[in-house]
Amino acid sequence: MLIIAEKPSVARKISSFLSNNKYKKIKFSKNIYYYYFNLEGKNVYVVPSIGHLFTLSDLDKKYEYPTFNYRWVPSYFEDRIIAKKYYIEMFSKFKNENNIIIATDYDIEGELIGYNILRYVLNKENADRMIFSAITYKDIVRAFNNRKESLNFGYIYAxxxxxxxxxxxxxxxxxxxxxxxxxxxxxxxxxxxxxxxxxxxxxxxxxxxxxNFKPEEYYKVEALVIKDDKKLKFSYIKDKIKDKDEANKIKNNLGKYLIISNVDKKEEKINPPHPYNLTDIQMDAYKYYKISPKRTLDILQSLYEKGYVSYPRTSSQRLPETINFKEILSNLSLINSYKKYIVLLLEKQILKPNNGSKDDVHPAIHPTGNIPEYLEYKEKLIYDLVVRRFIATFYDPAIIYKINVITKENFVYDYYDIKYKGWLDIYWEKYKDNFVSLKFNVGEKLFIDKVYISKKKTKPPAxxxxxxxxxxxxxxxxxxxxxxxxxxxxxxxxxxxxxxxxxxxxxxxxxxxxxxxxxxxxxxxxxxxxxxxxxxxxxxxxxxxxxxxxxxxxxxxxxxxxxxxxxxxxxxxxxxxxxxxxxxxxxxxxxx
The missing domain is CATH 1.10.460.10 (Topoisomerase I, domain 2)
Known part of the structure; x- marks a missing residue:
């Protein structure tokens, strides 16, 4: 039996999980290895690739165009990565194997990597298929025991x-x-x-x-007032004042105080976030840490291959019920920074994520429950995003107050107060500055410390x-x-x-x-x-x-x-x- 893996680190894990760690690492050439174990009397070889071993090339090298004369060739012909030559030679050792399983990533690229090895090295047209979304013991064993009898030719053709x-x-x-x-x-x-x-x-x-944007000048009138030893900025209700004389008139008409005429307090519910898909986590990684989308994907891929997170190239915002949420959360509770949030979840009878509408072959990105032994700094940041989002999606909605304060002088102050943190508690360090605990009463006088007239311009699209x-x-x-x-x-x-x-x-x-x-x-x-x-x-x-x-x-x-x-x-x-x-x-x- 031959199992084809996409990378050496994944081949080693597959071998370890399927053999209960009773496998042999066999050297093919310098720094290139495959794995062997015996399973129920059958010899099993797990052989890794290093990504695409074949690529497209022009049959004539005349630098003319248009050219449509292409064929698949060993990648090292084009990229000069000679190690790929030895990987192809290593696969050639197994040409006589008839029982072949493809265990590359289950996506378009992974399917093509496996299929090209299958047809161009092993001279076969089809094989069994292991499908998994995480590289953990449970997922690999399940994928092996429930392997498909054919590759996905939709993925291959596309x-x-x-x-x-x-x-x-x-x-x-x-x-x-x-x-x-x-x-x-x-x-x-x-x-x-x-x-x-x-x-x-x-x-x-x-x-x-x-x-082509033509900025428009306008004026903004703001009053800095004193409230409970805090300085608050009230804005005139007309946000953009075209005329400076009008702005001066508003300022000059003010006395020593702003007098509260109305306080409108509305309660709002904010649902927990959907589980992460790739684009969403790329957005957050850039927003919070300025990590580029490419670097984020590379880090996620590394965490996936180490068995810490699920497969990252997914559009899904959904976590299926087949995932053992309670087991993953129980394991994550061993990490001190998450324990206090998880304890509350483990008391729930039913754990239901706030799934989004987008779906895909692979579920949303989530932690596997395997605890990382060591992570580099940026790996920690990305792993933390994954774990916190996973925890948050099971939490209760947050309940906030949206408060609009209006004065007799037509100045306004909008702010948010928190009633119940819910899922926001997991991100409180990021969100706490968005909330203010204040109480205003109709008729209350607020001392005006200073009045500003700012000259501004409308801004073009970012x-x-x-x-x-x-x-x-x-x-x-x-x-x-x-x-x-x-x-x-x-x-x-x-x-x-x-x-x-x-x-x-x-x-x-x-x-x-x-x-x-x-x-x-x-x-x-x-x-x-x-x-x-x-x-x-x-x-x-x-x-x-x-x-x-x-x-x-x-x-x-x-x-x-x-x-x-x-x-x-x-x-x-x-x-x-x-x-x-x-x-x-x-x-x-x-x-x-």
């Missing part, structure tokens, strides 16, 4: 089609841009991808909104940051949950965007300008989204004819695009060269 389409767009667009420059220089390589184009367009459009751009991509169905963070990083790497508050560079603008003029579909969100929808259809209903149709449609689009680019090649090259020459001179001047 994954292979996505790779082919992305490769076709990437190589042909890169060659079109770079060859246009060859008329003038061979020092630069330019590129844009199928999803990168519309993502860059999002940043470009936001920049245009900011540039630029995206890395997390909000990933969130926008999710909303528009651009890319996948696994690729969005990488796509954003690629735009930075190519110098098309820059800054924490993401701004399109002059080079990025020039790329947009060229494609807007010659082939705007490459930047069109709807064009890319429609393609994603076709891939999702293929994923849910595997159909080889649909796969071939999607590829053929995109080949025709690339042929059309290439024709336009070739007709204007020299013109595009001249425009790019003149821009790059001036752009580099400006950068050089600024750096001196």
């Amino acid at each position: 994954g292979e089609t996505r790779h082919i389409i992305d490769w076709l767009y990437g190589i042909n667009l890169s060659r079109a841009l770079t060859k246009s420059l060859f008329y003038y220089t061979r020092k630069f390589v330019l590129s844009i991808g199928r999803v990168q184009g519309p993502t860059l367009m999002l940043v470009f459009n936001r920049e245009k909104e900011i540039e 630029r995206y940051n890395k997390a909000s751009l990933v969130k926008k991509m999710e909303e528009l169905n651009l890319g996948t949950k696994s690729t969005r963070a990488d796509i954003v990083e690629i735009l930075f790497k190519r110098k098309y965007v820059e800054g924490k508050s993401i701004k399109i560079t002059e080079l990025g603008k020039k790329i947009v300008e060229i494609f807007e003029r010659y082939y705007p579909d490459i930047l069109d969100i709807n064009f890319t989204r429609k393609m994603e929808e076709n891939l999702e259809k293929l994923e849910s209903k595997p159909d080889i004819s649909l796969k071939e149709k999607i590829i053929e449609e995109n080949i025709e689009i690339i042929k059309d695009l290439s024709k336009v680019m070739k007709e204007n090649e020299k013109k595009i090259g001249e425009e790019l060269y003149n821009f790059i020459k001036d752009y580099l001179n400006i950068k050089k001047y600024k750096n001196n």
Whole structure:
């Protein structure tokens, strides 16, 4: 029996769990190992990959476009990571094995990793499938005992089609841009991808909104008053006053006191948060700790492989009842920082999470209950987000008071007070400053310490940051949950965007300008989204004819695009060269 794992650390854990830690680690070559144990009289080999061992490559290396002459080749042909050659050779040892189980991550990429090893190394077309959402003893044993008799060919067809389409767009667009420059220089390589184009367009459009925004000046009148030894800022009820004379009149009409005329107190219930999906935790990690979406995913992947959290590449905001919530919480209560919150939950007869509407093959991200032995600083931060969200989703709603205070002079003060913390207690250090315990009475006089007239301007839309751009991509169905963070990083790497508050560079603008003029579909969100929808259809209903149709449609689009680019090649090259020459001179001047 051969079990194929996605990474060495996962192969070791699978071997440990299925053999009750009675396995042998066998050296294949320097630093490359596989695992062996005997299970009920059967020899079992667990052999790891290191991600994708095969990739797409151009059959002819003439640097011409359009090219549609692709094939799958060993990855080390392209990325020069020679270790992958030895992993392929290691799998070749097991060509005669007929009982094969794929135990890679259960997603599009994991399915394709396993399938390519299966067909290109082991000469097989199908295998059994272990499906798990966490790398724990219980999950691995259950996945082994309940393994499927076939791979998910919806995932395989969709994954292979996505790779082919992305490769076709990437190589042909890169060659079109770079060859246009060859008329003038061979020092630069330019590129844009199928999803990168519309993502860059999002940043470009936001920049245009900011540039076209016409700020309006207004005045704001605020009174600083004394209440119970605290200084509170009351604002005039008309938030934006256009005329300065009007603002001065409001200020001059004030006496020594503001007199309370009305206190409106409303009780509101705030439900606990939904369990985390990938995008939600990426947003929070950036919001609280400025950890980029890509880094957050890398950390979550590491925590998953160590067995501390569930599979991270999920869109789900739901935790199914099949998860033993009480057992996980009992284990987490051994960690002192969570104990006081969990004790209350363990007293409940029924534990019901506040599930959201989004669902996926894998459940929402949650702790497995395995207690980490050691975590690096950023791992601790991400793990803490996962655990606190998991605990919070079982808690009672918070009950707050929303209080609106109005004075006879038409000044207002809005604040929140807490009635019952509920789930907010778990995050109290973050939220406590949002609440104030004050009591106002109608007729009460508040001494005015100072009155301000501030001159302000309306603000343009905010630029995206890395997390909000990933969130926008999710909303528009651009890319996948696994690729969005990488796509954003690629735009930075190519110098098309820059800054924490993401701004399109002059080079990025020039790329947009060229494609807007010659082939705007490459930047069109709807064009890319429609393609994603076709891939999702293929994923849910595997159909080889649909796969071939999607590829053929995109080949025709690339042929059309290439024709336009070739007709204007020299013109595009001249425009790019003149821009790059001036752009580099400006950068050089600024750096001196």
